[in-house]
Every structure is written in structure tokens, then in C-alpha cells.
Amino acid sequence: MAGANLTIALAGNPNSGKTSLFNALTGARQHVGNYPGVTVEKKWGAAKFQGGEVTVVDLPGTYSLTAYSPEELVARDYLVQEKPDVVVHVVDAANLERNLYLAVQFLELGVPLVIALNMMDVAEARGLRIDEQKLGQLLGAPMVPTVARTGKGVQELLATAARVAAGRQEWRPLELSYGHDVDHALTELTANLEAGGRDWQPLGPRWVGLKLLENDSEIKKQVSRDPVLAAETEPLRQRLWDHIKNTMDDDPEGIIADHRYGFISGLYRQAVTETRQQRLELSDRIDRVLTNRLLGPAFLLAILYGVYEFVFWASEAPVGWFEQFFGWLGGAAEAVIPEGLFQSLIVSGVIDGVGGVLGFAPLIAFMFFAIAIMEDTGYMARVAYILDRLLRHFGLHGNSVIAMIVSGGISGGCAVPGVMATRTLKDPKARLATILTVPLMNCGAKLPVYALLIGAFFASQQANMLFALTLISWGLALLAARVLRWTLLKGETAPFVMELPPYRLPTLKGLLIHTWERTWQYVKKAGTVILGVSVIMWALMTFPGLPQERAAQWESRISAAQSQEAKDGLQHQMAQDAVRYSAAGRMGHALTYVTAPLGFDWRTNVALVGGFAAKEVVVATMGTAYSLGEVDPEESQSLGERLAKDSAWNPLMAFALMIFVMVYAPCFVTVVMIRRETGGWPWALFAMGYTTVLAYVLALLVYQGGRLLGLG
Amino acid sequence: MKTTETLRMLKPGEQAVIAKVTAHGELGRRIRDMGLVPGTRVTIMGRAPLKDPVEIKLKGYNLTLRNNEADHILVQSGEE
CATH class of the missing domain: 3.40.50.300 (P-loop containing nucleotide triphosphate hydrolases)
Known part of the structure; x- marks a missing residue:
């Protein structure tokens, strides 16, 4: 058949x-x-x-x-x-x-x-x-x-x-003429390549010769594996290059391409009739407006803002359903599994971990839906066209801006879809620079931390403060990209030369396939690693547990307490003691040697360690560490009041902490995505390392500098 | 009269015929891959809001390239 x-x-x-x-x-x-x-x-x-x-x-x-x-x-x-x-x-x-x-x-x-x-x-x-x-x-x-x-x-x-x-099964190469000089050299080269008895299947010796003349790095590498052959062919190649340089001030690569197009235009003239003059297409007329000097940028801002609003608006409900479902699942698991370590592992480790991953899924799905619309209509290429000049200053590409906005360029984004959005970037170095710097943007999970600290220490300046933080994050991301492109990612930018495809109406089927594909990849690949890490984070916060007699002491004090209020207070104090005793708590204590110059005590450190799992955890963990029980990140007044009254805290330290949270290691979901998108751990680990060092230096400058100026 | 200049010097709406591509290596190859070879007629469609890159039409499709890339493309414009 x-x-x-x-x-x-x-x-x-x-x-x-x-x-x-x-x-x-x-x-x-x-x-x-x-x-x-x-x-x-x-x-x-x-x-x-x-x-x-x-x-x-x-x-x-x-x-x-x-x-x-x-x-x-x-x-x-x-x-x-x-x-x-x-x-x-x-x-x-x-x-x-x-x-x-x-x-x-x-x-x-x-x-x-x-x-x-x-x-x-x-x-x-x-x-x-x-x-x-x-x-x-x-x-x-x-x-x-x-x-x-x-x-x-x-x-x-x-x-x-x-x-x-x-x-037919065998390959039959078409032998084009590339002009006298090239043809002559090609015949000689082909003879040389055949001489060794190699038939170069399935490529054919003439094709290999052609690629040598085109200076093709891969084929040159293959040929140079045979030193004798390389010694024979290289002078031939060089001779033609010199000759063409001298006689035509060009290179064979260009001549060959010109002849291919010459061949095509011959065919075209014979087989195609243009029945009317080239005219201004509908697409060109749309471009008159969308890439206009004044209207273009205005539309661009409106569209980018619209995408952002759409994604977070549309995913709000599904994200809520996932949260409710996993909340219900956690409750059900608590009811079925007897209280103890195993219950805690399943509820706090596995269900919360998986819930965390799937919680992002609707966000990612809608993000990719919006990006697919921009790509399939052809608008994405226009975004690069309009913004390229601006972003080139920082060693980035016009399309980098999409990833930056998605990641939190408008406060409240998320770096996970942001990192994935860099796939539309064709310039590898600009893409890497974008991936490594988008975690500095103010993602939605950093906002509760800002809300808590701004509410407690900058109550009269709320909007200004949030706006300042937005500007700082953009500035830092662009500067970091600039520095990366000057140092680790130094080198020529890839050519920009890019097609501006005509505007087209996307098909729903195409959009849905696109969206599903990428969302599923995220769930599948990230899910496994994330589950593992969330179990590790759970273990760090749980082990070692309080020694038996200490736990027994707390239990007896709790049961001896008169009122429910007193019982709750003691419960929270016990939880604080448990966290202090756990591996994470010990890390927090050990880290005070490092973080003391920033003004952070062990409680803040534990919260920051937990924040690596997800930045939302920072506020919740601080609640536990300040023995207030787990604090709902959305309603953190009690914790805010507690901090505002604490003599160890002041506005300067709060500001240093906000800067630190903005910049330090991306959450591990983002790290996993960076690993995936860069093809390995080195860049993912680098992203964690450089951001943390940068965060430390900046927080140190803010805190110590502020104290020198008498602010703290 | 025909004059030779680079693609960068052309203004929106102007037409010209490519005379020579002076870029080599990856850029030279990319420019030619996209059909910017000698003898091709190009029309300047416009420039981005910040005056760079430039948008051109050739062989019935639209292409954009940076001004410093357009420098490598010599064109002949003017009345033929």
C-alpha cells in the first residue's frame, strides 16, 4: 500500500x-x-x-x-x-x-x-x-x-x-551553474573530494564542494576530519575566495546566492504572470496606522496593556477554581489521613506543591493564547519593528519587551510565562539576556510583600512607593541586560533582518493547538521537578522536629490554657519554636552572620528561604516566624502592625527588604523554566546566583547608605 | 540620471534597484537569503517611530532591517 x-x-x-x-x-x-x-x-x-x-x-x-x-x-x-x-x-x-x-x-x-x-x-x-x-x-x-x-x-x-x-529512493542533486569562476573551482573540488573513494552519501561530493565554497562551518569541520583531504581542498577554496575578492570585490558565498536567485527569476518570468501593477495591499494600509510615528507607539502600549489585562482577568477565575479544588483536596486528605508526619507530607508537601504548579497553568494558557494571537496575526513582528531601536541600547531585541511585561513589567505578572515568552526571540544572545533579567520584574507574588511593608511603614506614600518599585525593577532589568551583553553575553548581535508578514486573521484551531501544546509542556516538564523541590522545601521547614520533651512541654501548656484565645496563642508560639528548630530555621539563624549588615534577623531569613519555593510564601512564613500563625498574604494587617511596633524594624530596613525580595533568586518554578529554555542547569544556576548577589549588594547599599545619611 | 547610494539614504516612498551587497558572513548571507540580491527592485515603505529600523518592499513582500544593516546595500536610484 x-x-x-x-x-x-x-x-x-x-x-x-x-x-x-x-x-x-x-x-x-x-x-x-x-x-x-x-x-x-x-x-x-x-x-x-x-x-x-x-x-x-x-x-x-x-x-x-x-x-x-x-x-x-x-x-x-x-x-x-x-x-x-x-x-x-x-x-x-x-x-x-x-x-x-x-x-x-x-x-x-x-x-x-x-x-x-x-x-x-x-x-x-x-x-x-x-x-x-x-x-x-x-x-x-x-x-x-x-x-x-x-x-x-x-x-x-x-x-x-x-x-x-x-x-525513487536515491538523491538526485540539481547541478546549477554559479558562473564561470565558481563552476571551475567546484569541478576541481568535486574531483578532489571523490578521489579518496568516498562517495559522501547521501550528500554527494558536488554539494560538499559547494558548501566548502560557501564557507559552511559544519561541512568544513567534517572535511577537516580527514587532514589529507583538508590540505588538498583548503587551498582551492582559498584561491577562489581571493580571486573573487580581487576581481569582483565580493565573496563566493554571495555569488552563489545571487545565481540561485538568478535561476529563480528566470523560472518566475516563464511561469508567472502579474496581471496588475503592484499596489498598496490592505496590510500596508493597516501598517500606515499601526506603525505610524505617533499612533504606532500609542497602539502598541494599548495592545500590550490589553494583553496583560486580558491574561490576568481571564485566568483569575480558573486560578481560583484550582485553588479551591486543592484547598478542598487538602482538607479531604487531612480528614482521611491520620494527623502526623505523613499527613503533613501529603498536604503541605505534595498537594500544595502540585497545586502550586497547576495554579500557574491557566495563567500560562491565556498568556500563550494572547501571544499566539499576536504571532498569528503578524503583529508580533511589528512590536519588534517599533521597539527595536529602544531596546538595542540595552543589548536586547524589540521582542524582549513582551517577556518583560508578562514577567511583571506591569506589576502583577509572572516570570514563568515570561521566560517561556522569549521563544519568539531569534537572536540567541538577546534571548538569553532577556531570560536572565525578566525575573527582576515585579511579579504578582512579590506584591503581597510590598503591600505588607508599604502598609506598615510607608502608609502615606503607598502609590508613589509602588510606582517607584516598578521603575526600579525596569531600570535594574535593563541595566542587568546591558551589563550581561557587555560581559558574559558579549559579541555581535545576530542580524535583525526580519520579514514583516502580511496581517492575517488567525484560525481558532491554530490558536488552540498552539496554546495547548505549550501549556501541556509546562505542566508535564515543570511538574515533576517542582513536585520534588516542594517536598524538599517542606522537609526543610519540618525536620528536625522539636525534641519530644520540648514538644510535650508545649502540649501540656496548651492543654492547660484556660481560654481558646490563649490556646491559639500558645499553638502559634509552638509553631514558631518548631520553625526555629527546623533545618530552615537553623539556616535562618546561620544566615544572620551574612544578613546582619542588611538588618535582617533570623525570621526574615527563614521567610526568604521559603520564598524560593514561591514568593507568596515570604509573608506566610514571616507570620509563622513572628508566632502569629500562618498569615494570609492577602490580609496581612496584623503582621504589618506587629512589624511597625517592633523596635528592630524601621522604614529603611523595610525598603532594603523590598529591594532584596524584588531582586533575589527567582522562585524555583522560574528556575526550572530557565533551565528548560536555556537547555541546561548552568544558566539556571547562574540566574539564581547573580540575582542573589545583586540583591545583597543593593540591600546593603540601601541599608548602610541610609544609615550613614541618618535615615535608619 | 542614476546615482549610487546606500539603502539607508533612501526616503519613504522612494524606489531603487540593488546594485551590490557589501556585507559578508552571517549578515551578508541573511541579506541575500531574504532576496536582497543585485537587480532586485525595492521600495521604502517607512521607518519605525524611532527612525530605525527601515521597512522595505521587495519581490512582493515586506522586510525590515536596521539602518546599519541597510548601509551594506548599495542601490541605484533616480530616473532610469
């Missing part, structure tokens, strides 16, 4: 409708993973065809097949190593010339190729008449017109792909 065990690789430019076609082919039967060693997404799925199933692998969207970007290398390596039966190249028919540039590179490689001439409806609306029969013949690859959004042509595409796959 034709469709049996068939593997189709789906390739194409970004914005060519490749994702829509992948969705149309596979429906919801998709899998997402990562290519080993890089943070490039790997997607595959199954398509129904003639009663059987066909495997469809969605290669990353690329414009070319160079060794310059991880996406392009991944796509190339996949083709070479996995040898799919057929490559289906999705081409935007309305933007044919540039899209065919990649097709030519597939033909040079020689892979069995079928071209999906997608968005034919748009091309026709623009007055383009494409003779796909002729174009396919000239190019040497069959063409199938499709409209992925409606599913039109998808079955024909599969049938053609199956036919091509059945037709």
Missing part, C-alpha cells in the same frame, strides 16, 4: 502557512519535543492517508539551509541523517520568488521534493497567475496548489508525495 511506513518532512519559510498545513494534515495528533542539545522544537504527527497512516515531521521554519542558525542546521541534519521518504516544501504562492530560494537548496541537496503551492487564494487575489505545471516541470519537482487554512488540496498533496516517495 502506498501510504505504509511513509515519512514526510514538512519544510518551508516562516509565515508560509507551514504550521497551518501541518495542523491540516495531522489534526490534533501531534507530538512536541526538542532536538537534542538545542532549544529548537521538534514536532511530528500522523496523517490519515488511504486508510493508513503517514508520519509527518514538521521541520523548523527556515529561509535557507546554512550553518548559521540552529534551526537551519537541525533541518539539514534531519534530512541527511533520517532520510525522510519525501520532503514537502510549503511555499507561499503570493511570495513565490523568495520562497523558491529554499526549494532550490533542497534541489541542490537532491532530496525527493514535492512543492505545496500554498495560499493560492491570496496569490490569485493579488493578480498573480501561476502556471504550476510549467513551474513544476522547469524546477523538476511536482507542485500541488493548496489552501492550508481550509484544507483544500491536502489529499492531492499526500497522494503526490506518496507517488514521489514510491518513485
Whole structure:
């Protein structure tokens, strides 16, 4: 049967409708993973065809097949190593010339190729008449017109792909001419590469030679594994480079690209008729407004604010349901499991931990829904276009601003979706700088701490103080990015050169698949690690328990107490004693040697250690440590009053603490996401380390500096 | 009259034909991958609110690049 065990690789430019076609082919039967060693997404799925199933692998969207970007290398390596039966190249028919540039590179490689001439409806609306029969013949690859959004042509595409796959197995490279000089050098190189008896399958010696002339770093590396061969080929390569430099003031890489485009424009002239003059498209007219000097930034602010409001408004209810559900579950567990360590582990460790993870899930889902809308409509590219100049000062990219706002650029965000939102950034160094600095923004979990301390010490200046903290966090994040780009992440920025795709109406199916995929990844990957860490945090706050006689003393005092009020007071004092005695409490005590210059005592330290689990915990733990019982972060007046009356506290110290909480180690959910998005622990650990050191230095400056000025 | 200048010097609404790309390595490759090769006609669509980057139209699609990237693209403009 034709469709049996068939593997189709789906390739194409970004914005060519490749994702829509992948969705149309596979429906919801998709899998997402990562290519080993890089943070490039790997997607595959199954398509129904003639009663059987066909495997469809969605290669990353690329414009070319160079060794310059991880996406392009991944796509190339996949083709070479996995040898799919057929490559289906999705081409935007309305933007044919540039899209065919990649097709030519597939033909040079020689892979069995079928071209999906997608968005034919748009091309026709623009007055383009494409003779796909002729174009396919000239190019040497069959063409199938499709409209992925409606599913039109998808079955024909599969049938053609199956036919091509059945037709031949070996790769047949297209031999283009790249002009006299290059051709001559290429012939010599090919002879050299063949001489050793190596056939370079499946690449073919001519392709390897071509890549050598293009100065392709990966192929050069492969060839240099054979020192004899490298010694023969390198002078040839160098000679051509020198020659072209001297005669044309150019390089072979450029000449080769120019000839590819020359070949395409020849085909284009023969097979495509433009029935009317280029005119101002609807998309261009929308851009007149959305990227206008004055209106553009205004719309941008409004849209970003709207996204932010939408995400937190829409997720409020589901987050509440999750909280209620886990509260109910905790209560049920308390009722069923006998009181003791095991109950505490299940309720405080496992249920609270899992609840913490799932509590974020609606937030992440709505965040990605909003981002998907911005991406699928084409607005995301405009955000980068408008803001790039500003953010480049700090070594960031125009799109960094999305991640910063989501993380708490408008107070109340969350760094977890913020870190994930950096995926839209293509410049690897700017992306890393963004990931490492977004935890400095004022996320929603830091707000209760601010509310508590501002309420207690800056009651007359509440709004001003919160605004100042917002400005400080933006300033710190941008400065930190600048410093990182000057030091650890030094180096050239990747080229900005970016397509501004025409505005399009997104499809609900596309949006939902996008959202679900990323949300599920978060729940699955982060969930396991987070569960483990939350159990560890629970153990730190619980063990070692109070010695038996001390616990017995408290018990007897509690049972001897006359009123319920007195009983509660003693209960809280016992809890405080238990925390002081626990590993976390001991850490808090030990840390006072370090934190004394900041004015923090052991209670604050314990709260900060707990805050690593989630910043909300800071207020709750302080409540326990000040023997007030667990304090609800939303209603912390009692704790505030207690602190305001405490002679050890003063406004200066409160301010130092707020700065410390703003800057110090991101919560572990964020750390886990940083590990995931940067591909390893080193950057995640660095993010924890540098923020904590920075927090310490800043709090020290504030506290000691303030005291010198007589403020404390 | 034809004059040679860089893409950066063009004003919104102006058209020109690419004469030469002087960038090498990754940037040179990226510029060419996107179809900015000699002989291609480009139209300046506009500039971002902070005057940089620039938006152009070529081969029926829209592209944006930074001014310092546009410096590497020599164009011929004016009446032909």
C-alpha cells in the first residue's frame, strides 16, 4: 500500500502557512519535543492517508539551509541523517520568488521534493497567475496548489508525495551553474573530494564542494576530519575566495546566492504572470496606522496593556477554581489521613506543591493564547519593528519587551510565562539576556510583600512607593541586560533582518493547538521537578522536629490554657519554636552572620528561604516566624502592625527588604523554566546566583547608605 | 540620471534597484537569503517611530532591517 511506513518532512519559510498545513494534515495528533542539545522544537504527527497512516515531521521554519542558525542546521541534519521518504516544501504562492530560494537548496541537496503551492487564494487575489505545471516541470519537482487554512488540496498533496516517495529512493542533486569562476573551482573540488573513494552519501561530493565554497562551518569541520583531504581542498577554496575578492570585490558565498536567485527569476518570468501593477495591499494600509510615528507607539502600549489585562482577568477565575479544588483536596486528605508526619507530607508537601504548579497553568494558557494571537496575526513582528531601536541600547531585541511585561513589567505578572515568552526571540544572545533579567520584574507574588511593608511603614506614600518599585525593577532589568551583553553575553548581535508578514486573521484551531501544546509542556516538564523541590522545601521547614520533651512541654501548656484565645496563642508560639528548630530555621539563624549588615534577623531569613519555593510564601512564613500563625498574604494587617511596633524594624530596613525580595533568586518554578529554555542547569544556576548577589549588594547599599545619611 | 547610494539614504516612498551587497558572513548571507540580491527592485515603505529600523518592499513582500544593516546595500536610484 502506498501510504505504509511513509515519512514526510514538512519544510518551508516562516509565515508560509507551514504550521497551518501541518495542523491540516495531522489534526490534533501531534507530538512536541526538542532536538537534542538545542532549544529548537521538534514536532511530528500522523496523517490519515488511504486508510493508513503517514508520519509527518514538521521541520523548523527556515529561509535557507546554512550553518548559521540552529534551526537551519537541525533541518539539514534531519534530512541527511533520517532520510525522510519525501520532503514537502510549503511555499507561499503570493511570495513565490523568495520562497523558491529554499526549494532550490533542497534541489541542490537532491532530496525527493514535492512543492505545496500554498495560499493560492491570496496569490490569485493579488493578480498573480501561476502556471504550476510549467513551474513544476522547469524546477523538476511536482507542485500541488493548496489552501492550508481550509484544507483544500491536502489529499492531492499526500497522494503526490506518496507517488514521489514510491518513485525513487536515491538523491538526485540539481547541478546549477554559479558562473564561470565558481563552476571551475567546484569541478576541481568535486574531483578532489571523490578521489579518496568516498562517495559522501547521501550528500554527494558536488554539494560538499559547494558548501566548502560557501564557507559552511559544519561541512568544513567534517572535511577537516580527514587532514589529507583538508590540505588538498583548503587551498582551492582559498584561491577562489581571493580571486573573487580581487576581481569582483565580493565573496563566493554571495555569488552563489545571487545565481540561485538568478535561476529563480528566470523560472518566475516563464511561469508567472502579474496581471496588475503592484499596489498598496490592505496590510500596508493597516501598517500606515499601526506603525505610524505617533499612533504606532500609542497602539502598541494599548495592545500590550490589553494583553496583560486580558491574561490576568481571564485566568483569575480558573486560578481560583484550582485553588479551591486543592484547598478542598487538602482538607479531604487531612480528614482521611491520620494527623502526623505523613499527613503533613501529603498536604503541605505534595498537594500544595502540585497545586502550586497547576495554579500557574491557566495563567500560562491565556498568556500563550494572547501571544499566539499576536504571532498569528503578524503583529508580533511589528512590536519588534517599533521597539527595536529602544531596546538595542540595552543589548536586547524589540521582542524582549513582551517577556518583560508578562514577567511583571506591569506589576502583577509572572516570570514563568515570561521566560517561556522569549521563544519568539531569534537572536540567541538577546534571548538569553532577556531570560536572565525578566525575573527582576515585579511579579504578582512579590506584591503581597510590598503591600505588607508599604502598609506598615510607608502608609502615606503607598502609590508613589509602588510606582517607584516598578521603575526600579525596569531600570535594574535593563541595566542587568546591558551589563550581561557587555560581559558574559558579549559579541555581535545576530542580524535583525526580519520579514514583516502580511496581517492575517488567525484560525481558532491554530490558536488552540498552539496554546495547548505549550501549556501541556509546562505542566508535564515543570511538574515533576517542582513536585520534588516542594517536598524538599517542606522537609526543610519540618525536620528536625522539636525534641519530644520540648514538644510535650508545649502540649501540656496548651492543654492547660484556660481560654481558646490563649490556646491559639500558645499553638502559634509552638509553631514558631518548631520553625526555629527546623533545618530552615537553623539556616535562618546561620544566615544572620551574612544578613546582619542588611538588618535582617533570623525570621526574615527563614521567610526568604521559603520564598524560593514561591514568593507568596515570604509573608506566610514571616507570620509563622513572628508566632502569629500562618498569615494570609492577602490580609496581612496584623503582621504589618506587629512589624511597625517592633523596635528592630524601621522604614529603611523595610525598603532594603523590598529591594532584596524584588531582586533575589527567582522562585524555583522560574528556575526550572530557565533551565528548560536555556537547555541546561548552568544558566539556571547562574540566574539564581547573580540575582542573589545583586540583591545583597543593593540591600546593603540601601541599608548602610541610609544609615550613614541618618535615615535608619 | 542614476546615482549610487546606500539603502539607508533612501526616503519613504522612494524606489531603487540593488546594485551590490557589501556585507559578508552571517549578515551578508541573511541579506541575500531574504532576496536582497543585485537587480532586485525595492521600495521604502517607512521607518519605525524611532527612525530605525527601515521597512522595505521587495519581490512582493515586506522586510525590515536596521539602518546599519541597510548601509551594506548599495542601490541605484533616480530616473532610469
